[in-house]
Amino acid sequence: MNNAFAATYNDVQSIELYAKISAIVKQSPEALRKFYCLGGYDYHDDMEVPNVKLFDSNSNYKESNTPRDLQFDEKRIMHIMNVNSFEGDLYSTDTQQPATRLTGVWFLPSFINHSCSPNSSRLVVGEAMFIIASRDIAEKEEITISYIDGMFPLKIREEKLAAMGYGFHCQCRRCEAERSVQSELKEYSSQYHELYENAALEVQGAVTSTVHTHIENCPACTELSAVYDGILGKLNSLSSLTNLEKQWILGGYSSAFLAKWLVCGYASGFSPPSDFATPQALQLVEAMKATVPGMLRTLSFATMLATAAQKDKNQVFALVHRLIQLALDECIRVYGKQKFDVVSKLMEQSAEFVPFF
Structure with missing residues (x-):
């Protein structure tokens, strides 16, 4: 158009x-x-x-x-x-x-x-x-x-929509599912809300710093990681939610996992690869794809994971193959169907994007 x-x-x-x-x-x-x-x-x-x-x-x-x-x-x-x-x-x-x-x-x-x-x-x-x-x-x-960056928890999504003045209260399936367990997630939602801005500054510092930033110097990222672990445990205990609804919630808290993952990765050059290309990281990529498919952030994360997995000689082939397939599929969701050489170039470029912002 x-x-x-x-x-x-x-x-x-x-x-x-x-x-x-x-x-x-x-x-x-x-x-x-x-x-x-x-x-x-x-x-x-x-x-x-x-x-x-x-x-x-x-x-x-x-x-x-x-x-x-x-x-x-x-x-x-x-x-x-x-x-x-x-x-x-x-x-x-x-x-x-x-x-x-x-x-x-x-x-x-x-x-x-x-x-x-x-x-x-x-x-x-x-x-x-x-x-x-x-x-x-x-x-x-x-x-x-x-209309907004949807890779956030319910409270922040509501704030973003209100700030833009769209004049409606979102009642999509994802929002309704998250509201149904809002009381169970309230503690984690509040902690995420308090920590996110400081964690974003710490990630930005790690990306732009000429010297390696160690996770010990990034308390907000460390605390956000604990929030993610708490959310993961809480979701496993909520039998009222479908697997897809749990993925939606997990995708909304993706930055809580990515903050520490990125700071540690940039500090170590994502080495050893086995510390980064993990089943838990794969689980998050799948949740992000299910939550807001077609996002450059998800493509970047999947590509970085696939690259790390390929460098690990001891990595299980099934995990490597799955990560590559996820990255290829997300590239199509972002850019539409392209020739394979174009897709490869776009995936390579996506790894230069920081999958947090």
Whole structure:
């Protein structure tokens, strides 16, 4: 889906995007009408329910009714942009070129509803957005994406959705399952909430430091690791949850495992490999794939695990093979079907991404 409203930006502001959108809709009543069909903070009662063909550039669709006389409203434009803009990496077709940051508004993807366990992912190449099936989708099943980074526990996901001003309380299956055991997980959720920011700083320090950072100097990462172990034990005792629901919860706490794993890995060069390519790490990759399939973070983690496992001469072949298959599959979920040499290059590049942020 090509986008006339895409623009590169820095992370401090998106003024360039607003200026570009304003210039387009001021010159084109049709573009303004399309833009006003998107949801904003306070304009739901005044929203038009359009025919989807209105947004198809290849369609000859013509409205039988005369469009309303719409006026440019700076506040409304900004609200719609804030609620509907997508942010992410803009990838070039040249795999040698690094990704740049981009924010933009794509009309049709803006109508896709949110789920904390979506069945689709999105990829931006140039100014086109691709919606990719990140798992098998049943006939008549609604296409969903995640509006936020869904690899967090329930409390943080709720805070992120509220902060973005989407105006809804997520009631997807994953959220409802987690709410059903909220009292049992409250202690771990609170600890995670308190420790995450400090752990993120410790991981960032370990990644960027010119000297090795030892885990003894990363108390938040160490405590988060204990939280993960506690969650793992608690989930094993909750008979009310299905295996998939347990994976969803485990995926949400993935950073609690990854914090210590990454700090120790960067300090040791992920050696010996047997300390890192473990059955517990494999269990987490599978949980992350089940929770929010099609994430670069999961691809990076799976690739790093597969690389470590291949270096371990004593590693069980079945584990090595499983990790490679998981990494290959996740690469397809992130980037869509590609030639094998392209997939190999993308997997290699993914290992440069820190699977925590």
